[in-house]
Amino acid sequence: MSDDRFLCICADDFGLSDGIDAAALELAEQRKISAIGCMVRRNFWHTGSRNLRRLDADHVDIGLHLDLDFPSAPGGRDGSLVSLIAMAYLGLLRGNRLRDEIRFQLNSFEDRMGRAPAFVDGHRHVHQLPGVRDLLIAELMGRYRAAPPWLRNTAPAEPSWLPRGKTDAKARVIHALGGGALQRLAEQHGVPMSRCLLGVYPFPATEGDYQHAFAEWLRQCRSGDVLMCHPSLGDAPHGLQGQSTPHDESRRREYTTLRALDLDALHATTGIVVAPLSRAFGRHAASSEMPVDLTDSLRGAPEELRW
DSSP: OTTOEEEEEEEEEETSOHHHHHHHHHHHHTTSOOEEEEOTTSTTHHHHHHHHTTSOTTTOEEEEEEOSSOOSSTTOOOOOHHHHHHHHHTTOSOHHHHHHHHHHHHHHHHHHHSBOOSEEEEGGGGGGSTTHHHHHHHHHHHHHTTSOOEEOOOOBOSSOSSSSSHHHHHHHHHHHTTHHHHHHHHHHHTOOBOSOEEOOOOSSOOHHHHHHHHHHHHHHOOTTOEEEEOOOSOOTTTTBTTBOOTTHHHHHHHHHHHHTOOHHHHHHHHOEEEOOHHHHTTOOGGGGBOOOOOSOOOSSOOSOOOO
């Protein structure tokens, strides 16, 4: 159809827990999501990555979900996002340590997947922060200049799907923290980016609220948009070393909504095709394959990363 809209639905946080990994794999096999963002510093990444390699790369983009606030010890709490943002804007991030961390996470992805990431974005959108974005794009161009991975644009779609309120404000704040500067830098270096970001909403939300928001995002989307999601089958009581995964109930509601998605009906009634964004850029995972090292080599892991 000439009026088809190609939407990338991306499940974030792969590697954070068993329940998150299982949900992403199931939804990808059913083609109800078309991208998965991986957290290579988390405890379930190495186990989950073995299953990721079985997915058809023509139907799902596998990328790096850059993670700069991972716990300093197993079972610990994530670092402070507020502190990270403050240090980024004050120019206090240590460039050498940050560069080493970006390199380590790309190395870990390559070692486990045997190819470059199809895309790079950031856990809590850290990929767009001052200092981070410059080093990230420099590293991507140094490694993958001929065909760099696409980056997630945090620009909220217009017009907003709700009157100005909590959801709208949250989306705008996210973008204001560096989205415009990242887009300009990516354009300068020829790094492809998604169009707009859908899927932002305030936690927690009822199942009905999320289903309503999801329907509005589908109505609003245009080709090139990314709808981020965080589905999980649930992790309580074992979860993360005895803890429940953050926002576990909201993640389960997202999974339920995505699992109920009827792709044929969606296309017939709206023209929406759920597809990997790399397809729009003419990229193929096979073209970026490299030897696979499944020995869990750390390839020079940085020291404890704390700002």
